[in-house]
Amino acid sequence: MPIMTDLHTELKASIIEQLNLEDMEVSDIENDEPLFGDGLGLDSIDALELIVLLEKDYGIKLTDPKKGREIFESINKMADFIEANRTK
Amino acid sequence: MYINGMASIAAQTEEDLFAGNLKSFQQNIFPATIVNYKEYIKPMMxxxxxxxIKMGLVAAKQALNEAGVEVPDSIIVGTGEGCKQDTEKFLENILDExxxxxxxxxxxQSTHNTVGGQIALDLKCTGYNMTYTQNSVSFESALIDAKLQFAEDPDTRCVLVGGVDELAKTSTPFYNLDGQLKAGEINTAEILQSESGGTITSEGAAFFLLSEIRTQDSFAEISDCMIYREISEEKLEEEISWFLKKNDLKPEDLDAVILGNNGDKRFDHYYHQLQDTIFKNTLQLGYKNWVGDYNTVTAYSCWLGAEILKRNEIPQQLKLNNLEVKQPKSILIYNQYLGKNHSLTLLRSL
Known part of the structure; x- marks a missing residue:
């Protein structure tokens, strides 16, 4: 069972704010819930927003957008990727 | 063109307008009423x-709903300043980052044609989609295009036409800088008697589902619409008489005239001149002291005129003179802003 860290909470809060997920709170997003499709229901414009978020907040420049599909699968996947690659 | 459905969002509600409960504001910039957008638009959108976009899409959907049409053949939108809120957001991002x-x-979301685009996406309408940005005749430009669509394309049966403009926190107050808005203490209900320059502003959206052929849902007709970039005050009466004549009307045939008086002492004389001459014996209505002046406020006046014809009822708080009209059949809308972009729109009951 993945551990809930400050990064998980921080990411959820950033996603809610950046993607204007009105009426949604941090506790509404599960760590292993799919962010796209049937889960949170994000779309391709949101994916672009998340790419900018990674670079702006964590100094990670995603050179291959195709990788986004895997990285943005869930909060857990995003947090793991950020921990391994962050420069700030 | 026949109106089969319409809806409006503005600083006053339809209920308050016809119940005589219009509210005044104490500031020169005031917002449109709160609408439950979630009833019409999915949360993720x-x-x-x-x-x-919210006002435009909801007004468009309400107009379509009234007309019983799911997808129009064309979507034509007029907006003077487009999506200013997202333009500001984008520019602020550029500076901040x-x-x-x-x-x-x-x-x-910042482009002027976003409203038309979002309506098309929501309705899955792949037909003609056009946005006009022509200052205070943006809505009239859209109306004229609708007329052309019907004239040129025999497959066009119904067209969704509307006007929309929004307030934005930084750019709307710019109008204070060049005197377009009134300075000092304001009571909007009293601005038509004002002795100073400038006006008050707000936001809104009004949409219409139009058809060239009268249907069982048709309740009024937009008989004609004309735009004049400039008209000298001396020629104004003559131009209006000519416009009416080409529609087989004389000024005295009109049951009411909806005027764009906005309390700007520098330019309201265009209206005062008509009020004292050719429209002296016609019921005169003014509305901008209640809903503000903005580039597409004439879409609201068109909705107002058509609603009067539909209901056979005159909102008493809009009357600029004391004439009574029992069954209004012909209404002329005349508007100008800063002495330019004059427009005439003729509405008739069915």
Whole structure:
């Protein structure tokens, strides 16, 4: 069972704010819930927003957008990727 | 063109307008009424929309709903200043982030044709989609295009036409800087008697589902619409008489005239001149002291005129003179802003 860290909470809060997920709170997003499709229901414009978020907040420049599909699968996947690659 | 459905969102509600409960404001910029947008727009779509898009999409859907039409053949939108809120957001991002880390949403949503585009996306309408940005005749430009669509394309049966403009926190107050808005203490209900320059502003959206052929849902007709970039005050009466004549009317045949008086002492004389001459014996209505003046406020006046014809009822708080009309059949709308962009729109009951 993945551990809930400050990064998980921080990411959820950033996603809610950046993607204007009105009426949604941090506790509404599960760590292993799919962010796209049937889960949170994000779309391709949101994916672009998340790419900018990674670079702006964590100094990670995603050179291959195709990788986004895997990285943005869930909060857990995003947090793991950020921990391994962050420069700030 | 026949009106089969219409809806409006503005600083006053339809209920208050016809119940005589119009509210005054104490500031020169005031917002449109609160609408429950969630009733009409999915939350995941709604989250990215600025007020212009929300107001436009909801008014469009309400107009279609009234007409019993799911998808129109064309969508034509007039907007004077487009999606200003997202334009500001995008520009602020550029400054805050030193021209880097720019996110796509605000940019995508900032263009003038976003409202027309979002309506088309929501309705899955792949037909003709056009946006007109012509200052205070943006809505009239859209109306004229609708007329051309019917004239040129025999397959066009119904066209969705509307006007929409929104307030924005930084750019709307710019109008204070060049005297377009009134300075000092304001009571909007009293501005038509004002002795100073400038006016008051707000936001809104009004949409119409139009058809060239009268249907069982038709309740009024937009008989004609004309735009004049400039008219000298001396020629105004003559131009209006000519416009009416080409529609087989004389000024005295009109049951009411909806005028764009906005309390700007520098330009309201265009209206006063008509009020004292050719429209002296016609019921005169003014509305901008209640809903403000903005580029597409004439879409609201068109909705107002058509609603009067539909209900056979005159909102008493709008009367500029004391004449009574029991069954209004012909209504002329005349508007100008800063002495330019004059427009005439003729409405008739069925």
């Amino acid at each position: 709604l989250r990215r929309m600025s007020k212009a 030193n021209e880097s880390f720019l996110t796509p949403t605000a940019f995508i």
